[in-house]
Amino acid sequence: MSTTMTITPEPTTSDGIGDKPVLRVRDLQVTFTRAGKRIRAAKGVSFNVRPGKMLAIIGESGSGKSVTVRALMGLLPPSARVSGSADLDGRELVGLSDRKMRLVRGQEISMVFQDPARSLNPTMSVGAQIVESVRTHRTIGRKDAAERAIELLKLVRLPAPEKRFHQFPHQLSGGMRQRVMIAIALASDPKVLIADEATTALDVTTQAQIMELLVDLRERLGTAVIMISHDLGLAASYADEVLVMYAGQVVEQAETSELFANVRMPYTRALLEAIPQVSRPSHSALTVIGGHPPDPSQRIEGCPFRPRCVRATETCVTAPALQEHEAGHWYACWHPVTGALAPGPASGTDGEPGVLEPGEESDS
Amino acid sequence: MTTENSIEDTGPERPEPLLSVRNIVQEFESRGPGGVKEGVVHAVSDISFDLMPGETLGIVGETGSGKSTLARAVIQVDRPKSGSVVFRGEDLTGLSRKELKKVWSNFQMVYQDPFSSLNPRWRIEDVVAEPLDSHRSLSRQERRAKVRELLDLVGLDPDTYLRRRPMELSGGQAQRVAIARAIALDPAVIICDEAISSLDVLIQAQVINLFEKLRVELGLSYLFIAHDLATVKQVSDRVAVLYLGQLAEIAPSDRMYETPRHPYTRALLDSVPGLDPETGVAKRPITLPGDVPSPLDPPSGCRFRTRCPFAQDVCAAVEPRLEPCSGGGFVACHFPLDDDGLTTNGHPEGAKAAQPA
Numbered sequence: 001m002s003t004t005m006t007i008t009p010e011p012t013t014s015d016g017i018g019d020k021p022v023l024r025v026r027d028l029q030v031t032f033t034r035a036g037k038r039i040r041a042a043k044g045v046s047f048n049v050r051p052g053k054m055l056a057i058i059g060e061s062g063s064g065k066s067v068t069v070r071a072l073m074g075l076l077p078p079s080a081r082v083s084g085s086a087d088l089d090g091r092e093l094v095g096l097s098d099r100k101m102r103l104v105r106g107q108e109i110s111m112v113f114q115d116p117a118r119s120l121n122p123t124m125s126v127g128a129q130i131v132e133s134v135r136t137h138r139t140i141g142r143k144d145a146a147e148r149a150i151e152l153l154k155l156v157r158l159p160a161p162e163k164r165f166h167q168f169p170h171q172l173s174g175g176m177r178q179r180v181m182i183a184i185a186l187a188s189d190p191k192v193l194i195a196d197e198a199t200t201a202l203d204v205t206t207q208a209q210i211m212e213l214l215v216d217l218r219e220r221l222g223t224a225v226i227m228i229s230h231d232l233g234l235a236a237s238y239a240d241e242v243l244v245m246y247a248g249q250v251v252e253q254a255e256t257s258e259l260f261a262n263v264r265m266p267y268t269r270a271l272l273e274a275i276p277q278v279s280r281p282s283h284s285a286l287t288v289i290g291g292h293p294p295d296p297s298q299r300i301e302g303c304p305f306r307p308r309c310v311r312a313t314e315t316c317v318t319a320p321a322l323q324e325h326e327a328g329h330w331y332a333c334w335h336p337v338t339g340a341l342a343p344g345p346a347s348g349t350d351g352e353p354g355v356l357e358p359g360e361e362s363d364s
Numbered sequence: 365m366t367t368e369n370s371i372e373d374t375g376p377e378r379p380e381p382l383l384s385v386r387n388i389v390q391e392f393e394s395r396g397p398g399g400v401k402e403g404v405v406h407a408v409s410d411i412s413f414d415l416m417p418g419e420t421l422g423i424v425g426e427t428g429s430g431k432s433t434l435a436r437a438v439i440q441v442d443r444p445k446s447g448s449v450v451f452r453g454e455d456l457t458g459l460s461r462k463e464l465k466k467v468w469s470n471f472q473m474v475y476q477d478p479f480s481s482l483n484p485r486w487r488i489e490d491v492v493a494e495p496l497d498s499h500r501s502l503s504r505q506e507r508r509a510k511v512r513e514l515l516d517l518v519g520l521d522p523d524t525y526l527r528r529r530p531m532e533l534s535g536g537q538a539q540r541v542a543i544a545r546a547i548a549l550d551p552a553v554i555i556c557d558e559a560i561s562s563l564d565v566l567i568q569a570q571v572i573n574l575f576e577k578l579r580v581e582l583g584l585s586y587l588f589i590a591h592d593l594a595t596v597k598q599v600s601d602r603v604a605v606l607y608l609g610q611l612a613e614i615a616p617s618d619r620m621y622e623t624p625r626h627p628y629t630r631a632l633l634d635s636v637p638g639l640d641p642e643t644g645v646a647k648r649p650i651t652l653p654g655d656v657p658s659p660l661d662p663p664s665g666c667r668f669r670t671r672c673p674f675a676q677d678v679c680a681a682v683e684p685r686l687e688p689c690s691g692g693g694f695v696a697c698h699f700p701l702d703d704d705g706l707t708t709n710g711h712p713e714g715a716k717a718a719q720p721a
Contacts (some may be wrong), residue, residue, distance in 0.1 A: 173656070203591055204649075205631065205632065205652045206655075207649075212651050232565070234637045236637070236644075237637040237646045272641045273641060274568070275639070276592075276595045278638065281618060282597060282599065283599070283601075286572055286573055286598070292534060
């Protein structure tokens with residue numbers, strides 16, 4: 001596999017905890033061919049995940065966040081071409097044969113999806129499904145596997161685990177089902193757990209419960225967690241590190257507190273301003289930007305956010321590289337937001353404060 | 365529970381309510397395997413509220429709290445078991461199906477998934493014109509002119525979109541088309557049932573702003589059902605909090621979000637992950653333990669008592685009535701929270717919970 005490492009972020013290596021990353025992704029590229037068109041879904045994504053840490057990957061639909069983690073899991077359709085490198089504790093995942101991938105998937109890296117109702121088998125009891133997962137990955141007697149299943153249900157704090165063991169998915173609430181999914185995902189002590197919008201379909205109250213559980217498991221088991229989400233507030237509340245994706249690229253990356261205290265990328269800024277806030281008065285207008293993310297089948301010249309960016313200038317025709325501009329803070333932008341967080345291009349630009357009319361859209 | 369008129373807020377000016385919902389009860393029979401009667405689902409129990417002209421009433425609550433059932437009962441899609449719904453002086457509960465059809469042009473729904481509510485084979489022009497075709501008789505030119513006007517209003521260029529089909533649209537564009545169709549008959553009330561929940565953050569903000577624009581320009585009233593409390597705050601004048609089919613609290617939104625009176629409202633607000641866009645400081649949610657009890661067998665007394673940190677014996681014995689509370693609005697709680705988030709029952713948890721997270 002080709003490994004052209006033009007960009008190699010090693011975020012937060014300087015903090016010197018000495019935690020070796022359990023997963024090192026470098027220059028991951030995913031392309032599809034659909035109706036004769038080449039679609040580049042992920043373009044050179046690189047990141048590290050450390051044991052016991054939670055990394056949030058943030059982005060809109062089509063930003064490439066799900067494609068990236070599915071590539072790691074070997075869950076993409078055969079038409080997908082994956083290149084780059086993903087090193088999981090010394091084992092290269094990119095280019096692994098289906099048969100070998102099956103030994104890794106669910107065993108060393110596992111995933112929890114958005115809709116627990118559709119991920120579970122409605123005709124099998126909860127216990128049987130966990131037992132199945134336990135026995136897939138190791139040689140273990142039926143009785144021991146059942147004991148392990150109960151243990152797992154306790155681990156994910158499902159109330160009355162012995163009773164739930166015999167129940168069917170439809171007898172559980174959405175939150176309980178997601179706990180069962182997490183139990184299944186943890187059946188073989190994976191090194192990395194991926195939660196792909198795992199709380200999006202749940203109520204806020206249940207969402208908070210499940211996130212607390214993930215944070216707790218991460219601490220107790222030392223599992224590395226990658227959470228995929230579109231919810232900035234959720235990422236800010238729980239993740240240790242945040243990676244923002246746009247049009248298949250990583251555009252900003254830093255430790256959570258650093259990133260949200262000093263948002264540099266205008267796209268991240270726009271996301272932040274578009275979220276309704278409980279603290280704002282009713283009927284206050286939200287700051288919105290026009291346009292759409294670029295068509296992934298079209299070649300993009302320069303910064304992909306350029307057509308929608310209020311800070312864009314001619315400089316942006318050249319693609320900015322993802323660089324560590326400040327200690328531990330990576331971003332790909334020629335005109336980062338600096339200083340006070342006043343919206344609009346008037347706030348301190350570093351360099352030429354050229355202003356283009358916002359949102360010249362190709363469509364709509 | 366609530367007597368007539370007790371629900372009304374005392375605002376500065378009080379025009380006639382557009383919609384007066386009184387003591388709505390909706391129950392369904394639940395059948396287990398083999399069609400055996402299991403019990404009665406208490407989906408909506410005795411809910412009353414008013415909706416003013418030009419007002420947005422947010423409706424929040426967890427899954428199964430009865431938000432959508434309430435909306436459907438209000439517009440008589442599923443006839444409520446009891447209660448009354450008075451719209452412009454006319455009680456809808458007594459109307460025949462035929463009479464209802466005429467009234468329905470005043471109520472339009474916008475759903476969560478625009479693609480499943482738009483016919484994929486139709487062109488956008490026909491999708492938007494469908495309500496016009498069945499309620500008005502327009503000439504071809506009038507019809508096209510009206511559709512163009514509607515698309516303009518929702519921010520879609522008519523020349524680009526008239527001839528397209530739903531699958532050629534993005535989620536945000538499709539939702540705009542659904543909104544254009546909803547406003548085609550100049551309705552009085554738009555019911556948004558999780559209308560923006562499946563959209564991306566940036567598109568969501570655009571659609572919220574569109575709803576606001578239409579409210580101002582067309583004088584629309586909204587029933588805005590959503591599970592996202594921040595979004596509801598953004599658009600609503602007043603908010604109703606539902607728990608297990610009952611109103612826990614209904615109040616002007618600023619008051620409710622600043623000083624929630626019901627412990628459940630408080631718990632909901634606490635579980636929202638917050639992020640201050642100015643400082644970048646995140647607010648970690650405080651979790652409310654447990655699940656919503658089954659609506660087949662709701663707890664006695666206050667339905668929230670099984671999860672309430674302040675519950676006392678009286679909460680199990682006596683069902684709290686919806687009563688006016690300080691700062692405006694109504695709350696159904698024996699021990700409502702005060703401005704500092706303390707309960708009036710002297711429970712030690714009251715003081716603990718009051719500490720900022």
